[in-house]
Amino acid sequence: MEYRIRGWEPAALFRFFEDISAIPRGSGNEKAASDFVLNFARSRGLEAWQDASGNVVVRKDGSPGAEGCPPVILQGHLDMVCETRAGVAHDFRAQGLDLVVEDGALRANGTTLGADDGAAVAMMLAVLDAPDLVHPPLECVFTTGEEIGLLGAQGLDMSRLRGRTLINLDSEEEGLAIVSSAGGxxxxxxxxxxxxxxxxxxxxxxxxxxxxxxxxxxxxxxxxxxxxxxxxxxxxxxxxxxxxxxxxxxxxxxxxxxxxxxxxxxxxxxxxxxxxxxxxxxxxxxxxxxxxxxxxxxxxxxxxxxxxxxxxxxxxxxxxxxxxxxxxxxxxxxxxxxxxxxxxxxxxxxxxxxxxxxxxxxxxxxxxxxxxxxxxxxxxxxxxxxxxxxxxxxxxYPGWAYAERSPIRELFQAVYREQTGRELRAEAFHAGLECGLFVQGLPGLDAISVGPDIRDIHTPDERMPLDSFARCYALVTAVLARLAGGQ
Ligand SMILES: [Zn+2]
CATH class of the missing domain: 3.30.70.360 (Alpha-Beta Plaits)
Structure with a gap:
């Protein structure tokens, strides 16, 4: 495969985004992307399973010295919204995306980019793949059908998850953390x-x-x-x-x-x-x-x-x-x-x-x-x-109530402040997020939702600045290092 994003680090993060962009993964058509993640995990000897909804969960042990830390769930959805610019012929069931780097941002030629939520998928694959990151035991959850009613998360057997801290990677603004979502x-x-x-x-x-x-x-x-x-x-x-x-x-x-x-x-x-x-x-x-x-x-x-x-x-x-x-x-x-x-x-x-x-x-x-x-x-x-x-x-579907005290929110705020000198805003999202289902299914769960800047999501103008993507990954991995007891 000839990669189009060049000169960005870590290179694996951007390569994984390109890899999954080559696989059709509109909502309801996630089987190939789901299999890709499963095979990725098996080829690296990671414990993984796929369920009837096509959700995939991949486990990775904590890095040396952090094996006994409380496990952390990373989560995002495999599916994407399929929108095509007028006059463009694109078969979302068969064709991958035609990625274009322009003015420091990534977009797809004539279609949605699927950075919502391909950004999460690539970040999780990069974390699972990296040999040198410091992190607690991880459970990476790749869900399906999010855009058509949170279907994968509705069908997921939460009882198999051990983590009680959730980092959802489905937000679309850098510098903003979502800390509550609405049920409907x-x-x-x-x-x-x-x-x-x-x-x-x-x-x-x-x-x-x-x-x-x-x-x-x-x-x-x-x-x-x-x-x-x-x-x-x-x-x-x-x-x-x-x-x-x-x-x-x-x-x-x-x-x-x-x-x-x-x-x-x-x-x-x-x-x-x-x-x-x-x-x-x-x-x-x-x-x-x-x-x-x-x-x-x-x-x-x-x-x-x-x-x-x-x-x-x-x-x-x-x-x-x-x-x-x-x-x-x-x-x-x-x-x-x-x-x-x-x-x-x-x-x-x-x-x-x-x-x-x-x-x-x-x-x-x-x-x-x-x-x-x-x-x-x-x-x-x-x-x-x-x-x-x-x-x-x-x-x-259930809501996610704002928690007065949230250690994961406080940690993200502290790390963001150190990295940027600015304050991480915390807002409620008055619509549905998969977090609501995880909070309902895992009593005591401490959750947060973050993500890179993604503009004009769900439209053919969808684009993601590459620097924002890199910074989001740096923020998440720094938080994981702290959760593993590192600095
Ligand atoms: Zn999304």
């Missing part, structure tokens, strides 16, 4: 639709122009939720018994703050529809005024058209949908006031829909603290019961 679940309220027919004039109402964003990372930015705003308009309109609801649709993903929502109401005659249209304009005008500082693009449009035998929801279900959406809590629910930008619990009403079969509301509650998740689930269950909805919970 998809929470759906639904009830069978009951349709009747109505004729007269239809009033279409749409809310748009909102900024949206990720329901974890952007939840504390006071962004407007199109479904919540529409619910307020509908509450106003459904006060009039002649208003019949034909449609209430908004949002597309539970993990995105909904930017758009639409509704259609049917009135017995045009005069009634025009009165309703006026009421919407007045209320939407007030809302636009109030939202100007945070949502300057907010727009509410209305349109009238004749309606002939249009299916409309029963009055009771229409009220239930509007009332439940209106009452539903939404946004940040709990912060840690001692920390900046530290959201502990939140909730996003992400999707509303009225199909011929069912009416539903889909939420994504997040929290690093399990009891807050339970509280939110209880609240949403009560909301559902109050308005006759059934409740379904799926895709649940």
């Amino acid at each position: 679940m998809r929470f759906t309220l639904s009830r069978p639709a009951a349709w009747e027919q109505a004729s007269g004039t239809a009033l279409g109402v749409s809310v748009s122009g909102l900024r949206g964003g990720h329901s974890g990372g952007d939840i504390d930015r006071e962004r407007g939720n199109a479904i919540k705003l529409m619910a307020r308009l509908l509450r106003r309109l459904l006060r009039e018994p002649e208003a019949r609801l034909a449609d209430f649709t908004g949002g597309g993903k539970d993990n995105a703050i909904p930017r758009e929502c639409a509704a259609t109401l049917v009135y017995p005659d045009e005069a009634a529809a025009r009165r309703a249209q006026e009421a919407v304009r007045t209320l939407a005008g007030d809302m636009a005024e109030a939202l100007r500082p945070t949502e300057p693009g907010f727009a509410c449009a209305t349109a009238l058209e004749p309606a002939e035998a249009v299916p409309v929801l029963s009055r009771e279900i229409a009220r239930a949908m509007a009332d439940a959406a209106f009452l539903a809590p939404n946004g940040v629910r709990q912060r840690n006031p001692q920390k900046e930008n530290f959201v502990v619990a939140s909730l996003n009403l992400g999707i509303v829909s009225t199909t011929p079969e069912a009416c539903s509301l889909v939420f994504l509650p997040r929290s690093s603290v399990e009891t807050f998740q339970e509280e939110t689930a209880e609240l949403l269950t009560l909301l559902g019961e109050t308005f006759g909805f059934s409740v379904e919970v799926s895709g649940r």
Whole structure:
């Protein structure tokens, strides 16, 4: 193999990154990469196993003199997000990446780079391969399917792990340590639709122009939720018994703050529809005024058209949908006031829909603290019961609560200070990380998540500065040396 990264030390770290980049490893297609790691370990006489999910665990004894130190888990995921630039043909199932070094950074020609989380894989292989590092006994855990629901970590038999210190290598900013992550679940309220027919004039109402964003990372930015705003308009309109609801649709993903929502109401005659249209304009005008500082693009449009035998929801279900959406809590629910930008619990009403079969509301509650998740689930269950909805919970994964005392965090902070003269920032990540599953599976686990700078992850612009990668490896190996009792 002809290597393209030259002049960087330790050379093995960069070579391993190139080796794994040559192996297709999109999520769900990690077998070859998993086998590569297993063979790597066996050829070096290291104890290793692969499980049914394709996870691989490799053990390495402590360096001389450190054999009896407490074992440490290093961890990262084998899989990567496969995105291709428009016009580029790349078969992620068969082809390796075409790496390019440019301006001191590594990228892939026309595709994602997979430094998320190939950087971790290369670091672990380099540590396992190095004959001269000082380190405690190591358990290197290579997981699969992280990007599609933490699948490998969900399937991993944690009982075989001895370490109670975890260094997760799946963060994407140098100088930042993640010290907490949120658990999540998809929470759906639904009830069978009951349709009747109505004729007269239809009033279409749409809310748009909102900024949206990720329901974890952007939840504390006071962004407007199109479904919540529409619910307020509908509450106003459904006060009039002649208003019949034909449609209430908004949002597309539970993990995105909904930017758009639409509704259609049917009135017995045009005069009634025009009165309703006026009421919407007045209320939407007030809302636009109030939202100007945070949502300057907010727009509410209305349109009238004749309606002939249009299916409309029963009055009771229409009220239930509007009332439940209106009452539903939404946004940040709990912060840690001692920390900046530290959201502990939140909730996003992400999707509303009225199909011929069912009416539903889909939420994504997040929290690093399990009891807050339970509280939110209880609240949403009560909301559902109050308005006759059934409740379904799926895709649940645990959070990783912030630990007031964490020896591994303190050690990373001390070593980072010595190496750079700066302070290592510690932040909570308000979305899912595999750490949550390890913390749940290994009681008493002390965990941290670090990584090199990786820009524009999950896009074809993904790139990793090579100097940052080298420094991250130096930080992790220096920490391992301290854990082995060295200086
Ligand atoms: Zn990742």
